[in-house]
Amino acid sequence: MRRKIQHGDSASDFDAGSSVFDIRRSPLRSRRGFLERASAGIGVAALASLLNPKLFASAGDALRFAPTAKRVIFLHQSGAPSQIDLFDEKPELTKWHGKETPAAIRMGQRLTTMTSEQASLPVTASPFQFARYGESGTALSELLPHMSHVVDDLCIVRSMYTEAINHDPAITMIHTGTEQPGRPSIGSWISYGLGSENTDLPAFVVLLSGGIPGDQPLFGRLWGSGFLPSQHQGVKFRGQGDPVLYLNNPAGITREIRRRMLDSLSALNRLQSETTGDAEIDARIAQFELAYRMQDSLPRIANLAEEPEHTFEMYGEDAKQPGTYAANCLLARRLVEQGVRFVQLYHRGWDHHTSIVSRLKVKCRETDQASAALVQDLKQRGLLKDTLIVWAGEFGRTVFCQGDLAANDYGRDHHPRCFSIWLSGGGVKPGLTYGATDDFSYNVTEDPVHVHDLQATILRCLGIDHEQLTFRFQSRDHRLTDIGGRVLSEILCEQ
Numbered sequence: 120m121r122r123k124i125q126h127g128d129s130a131s132d133f134d135a136g137s138s139v140f141d142i143r144r145s146p147l148r149s150r151r152g153f154l155e156r157a158s159a160g161i162g163v164a165a166l167a168s169l170l171n172p173k174l175f176a177s178a179g180d181a182l183r184f185a186p187t188a189k190r191v192i193f194l195h196q197s198g199a200p201s202q203i204d205l206f207d208e209k210p211e212l213t214k215w216h217g218k219e220t221p222a223a224i225r226m227g228q229r230l231t232t233m234t235s236e237q238a239s240l241p242v243t244a245s246p247f248q249f250a251r252y253g254e255s256g257t258a259l260s261e262l263l264p265h266m267s268h269v270v271d272d273l274c275i276v277r278s279m280y281t282e283a284i285n286h287d288p289a290i291t292m293i294h295t296g297t298e299q300p301g302r303p304s305i306g307s308w309i310s311y312g313l314g315s316e317n318t319d320l321p322a323f324v325v326l327l328s329g330g331i332p333g334d335q336p337l338f339g340r341l342w343g344s345g346f347l348p349s350q351h352q353g354v355k356f357r358g359q360g361d362p363v364l365y366l367n368n369p370a371g372i373t374r375e376i377r378r379r380m381l382d383s384l385s386a387l388n389r390l391q392s393e394t395t396g397d398a399e400i401d402a403r404i405a406q407f408e409l410a411y412r413m414q415d416s417l418p419r420i421a422n423l424a425e426e427p428e429h430t431f432e433m434y435g436e437d438a439k440q441p442g443t444y445a446a447n448c449l450l451a452r453r454l455v456e457q458g459v460r461f462v463q464l465y466h467r468g469w470d471h472h473t474s475i476v477s478r479l480k481v482k483c484r485e486t487d488q489a490s491a492a493l494v495q496d497l498k499q500r501g502l503l504k505d506t507l508i509v510w511a512g513e514f515g516r517t518v519f520c521q522g523d524l525a526a527n528d529y530g531r532d533h534h535p536r537c538f539s540i541w542l543s544g545g546g547v548k549p550g551l552t553y554g555a556t557d558d559f560s561y562n563v564t565e566d567p568v569h570v571h572d573l574q575a576t577i578l579r580c581l582g583i584d585h586e587q588l589t590f591r592f593q594s595r596d597h598r599l600t601d602i603g604g605r606v607l608s609e610i611l612c613e614q
Contacts, residue, residue: 180584180587181312181583181584181585181587181588181589182582182583182584183582183583183587184579184582184583184584185582186505186546186580186581186582187505187507187545187546187580187582187611188505188506188507188544188545188546188581189316189460189505189506189581190316190455190458190459190460190461190462190505190506190507191460191461191462191506191507191508191509191545191577191580191581192451192455192462192464192506192507192508192509193305193306193461193462193463193464193508193509193511194448194464194466194486194490194508194509194510194511195290195293195294195463195464195465195466195511195512195513196466196469196482196486196510196511196512197290197329197330197334197335197337197465197466197467197468197469197470197512197513198286198334198335198467198468198469198471198512198513199286199289199469199470199512199513199514199515199516199533199534199538200469200479200482200512200515200516200538201471201475201479201515201516201531202277202515202516202537202538202539202560203245203515203516203518203531203560204245204246204247204260204262204475204479204516205259205260205262205263205483205539206258206259206260206275206277206539206541207277207537207539207556207560208245208249208258208260209244209245209558209559210249211558212242212243212244212518212558212559213244215242215244215559216241216242216243216244217241217242217243217524218242219239219240219241219242220240220241220242220518220519220559220561221559224518224557224559224561224562225240225561226562228536229284231284231532231533233472233521233532234517234519234521234532237521240519240520241519241520241524242518242519242559243518243519243520243524243529243531245260246476247260247261247262248260248261249261250267252267252268252270253267253270253271253550254271254550255270255271255550255551255552257270257271257273257275257550257552262479262480262487263483263487264487265487265490265491265492266487266490266491268491268495269491269494269495269543270550271550272494272498272503272543272544272549272550273494273541273542273543273550274541274542274543274547274548274549274550274551274552274553274610275540275541275551275552275553276539276541276542276553276554276568276573276607276610277537277539277552277553277554277555277556278537278553278554278555278556278563278564278565278566278567278568279511279515279537279538279539279540279554279568279569279570279573280535280536280537280538280563280567280568280569281293281513281514281538281569281570282298282535283298283513283514283535284514284533284535285533286335286470286533287300287335287338289513289514289533289535290335290337290341290513291340291341292570293511293513293570293573294306294341294342294463295341295345295599296570296571296598296599296600296601297601300340301340301345301346302345302346302597303343303344303345303346303347303590303599304323304341304342304343304344304345304352304353304463305461305574305599306323306325306342306353306460306461306463307323307342307343307344307345307347307351307352307353308347308351308578308588308599309323309460309461309578309581309583310322310323310344310350310351310460310461311344311347311348311351311588311590312578312581312583312588313460313581313583314460315458315459315460316459316460317416317457317458318409318412319409319413319415319416320413320416320417320420320454320458320459321353321354321409321413321459322351322459322460322461323342323351323352323354323459323460323461323463324353324354324355324356324454324459324461324462324463325342325353325354325355325356325462325463325465326355326356326358326447326450326462326463326464326465327355327358327442327447327464327465327467328358328442328443328444328446328447328464328465328466328467329444329465329466329467329482329485330467330468331468334467334468334470335467335470337465337467339355341465342355342463346590346592346593346597347590348398348402349399349403350402350405350406350409353461353463356421356450357442358441358442358443358446358447359441359442361418362417363410363413363417366410366413366414366417366418367414368414374414377414381407381408384407385404385407385408388400388401388403388404389404392404416457420450420454420457421450421453423438423439423441423446423449423450423453426438426449430449430496433492433495434446434448434449434488434492434493434496435488435489435492437485437489438489443485444464444466444485444486444489445485445488445489445492447464447466448464448489448490448492448493449489449493449496451464451493452493452496452497452500455497455502455506456500456502466482466485466486468481468482468485469482469512471516471531472521472522472530472531472532473521473522473528473529473530474528474530475529475530475531476527490510493508494508494543494544497544498544502544503543503544503545504544504545505544505545505546506544506545507542507543507544507545507546507547507577507580507581508542508543508544508545509541509542509573509577510540510541510542511538511540511541511573512538512540514533514534514535514538515534515535515536515538515539515560516531516532516533516534516538517531517532517533517534517561518531518534518559518560519531519532536561536562536563537556537560537561537562537563540573542610545580546580546611546612547580547610547611547612548610548611548612551610553566553568553607553609553610554566554567554568566609568607569603569604569605571600571601571603571604571605572603572604572605572606572607573607574599574600574604575600575605575606575607576606576610576611578599578600579606579611580611585598585599585600585604585606586598586600586604
């Protein structure tokens with residue numbers, strides 16, 4: 120029972136049964152014995168793939184294209200930024216300011232409970248000025264002065280849409296491909312499909328910043344592996360102290376002692392794995408080994424003090440403060456530089472139901488400079504060409520206000536019908552604006568882009584066919600894009 124496993128241009132032979140499960144030699148006295156021995160063979164195969172990721176190609180036939188990106192940095196702005204005030208200029212709204220939003224524009228769209236009881240839904244023009252920048256002449260809000268300097272490196276998509284009208288299902292959708300919790304995140308799918316470029320670091324890292332009490336929560340399932348093997352879940356770094364708990368050995372425990380402890384624990388776990396065939400035991404062994412290797416690699420990478428002063432001038436003074444958005448952007452660059460496959464940043468605090476004018480200014484001050492610096496930094500290091508950056512919220516914001524417009528303390532409600540995102544690098548056309556909305560930034564009028572289309576395109580940049588990257592669970596082949604998804608070839612560079 121011998122098979123040949125292909126991985127890229129190399130191949131390895133793996134004997135799945137000569138010593139563990141050989142039907143010619145095994146005394147199969149019962150069905151239970153047969154199943155135990157068969158599952159043990161599968162467990163050993165799984166363990167081999169975990170300890171030597173290059174032995175098996177997780178993506179299999181899904182790797183069908185020449186990749187334009189090796190890695191992804193996803194800058195998620197949790198809470199949903201207002202596209203009307205940042206990326207989707209609508210000068211005609213000044214004529215409608217304060218008037219009722221036309222029924223022909225709303226077309227009976229359901230509202231959240233936060234605005235469904237309002238007596239009126241007055242149109243609210245953006246109070247911020249827009250200007251055109253770069254050779255592309257792309258319009259950006261005055262709140263994004265630093266992004267204006269790299270606008271020709273961006274592909275702005277103004278025609279995103281989703282189905283979910285509330286935060287939790289919407290953020291779950293954009294990261295897992297479904298509104299229902301419990302499915303693997305996009306980072307987990309990519310880890311499963313491609314593995315890591317650096318075996319001393321996780322393939323999938325999560326960084327959190329921003330937020331105050333009352334902001335939308337972020338749950339660990341957003342970067343969970345769902346039904347995929349658990350070693351593909353995101354490793355969340357802490358904003359203060361050691362990036363990972365218990366990274367350092369306790370007092371009195373040397374690295375040699377730790378190595379002996381892990382060897383003994385691994386031997387016990389392998390005995391149990393051979394008995395039960397439980398893949399999670401094998402995943403646990405692999406994660407213990409990764410944690411051991413991270414003790415050497417991670418402290419050096421997480422030490423931002425190594426960066427020269429001009430780097431902090433580029434990212435902003437906040438980059439010197441661990442746990443800030445700026446520091447996380449800089450850390451993301453250091454991580455992908457060392458081979459981390461997928462870095463997920465979450466920045467909370469964009470849910471502006473009230474005081475949007477003042478609160479949006481704060482969020483942009485926290486993120487604008489560092490986001491632009493990340494693009495610039497990767498570009499000057501030659502990494503942008505094969506690193507895909509995605510900047511997105513979970514949905515958009517309404518053209519009508521929530522609250523009292525006259526009191527100038529208004530906000531904007533949730534809006535899934537259209538929102539804006541941007542991408543940069545990794546094979547995406549720079550200086551392009553894709554898609555359009557109506558004069559109210561309420562409905563998509565050109566080139567609609569569903570969340571599944573974005574996910575399919577991200578995978579395509581990595582060389583993965585989104586329809587082929589599947590995992591069988593509960594008698595069904597699941598994929599990130601479910602039964603949808605269209606690759607946005609219009610925004611991809613010619614190959």
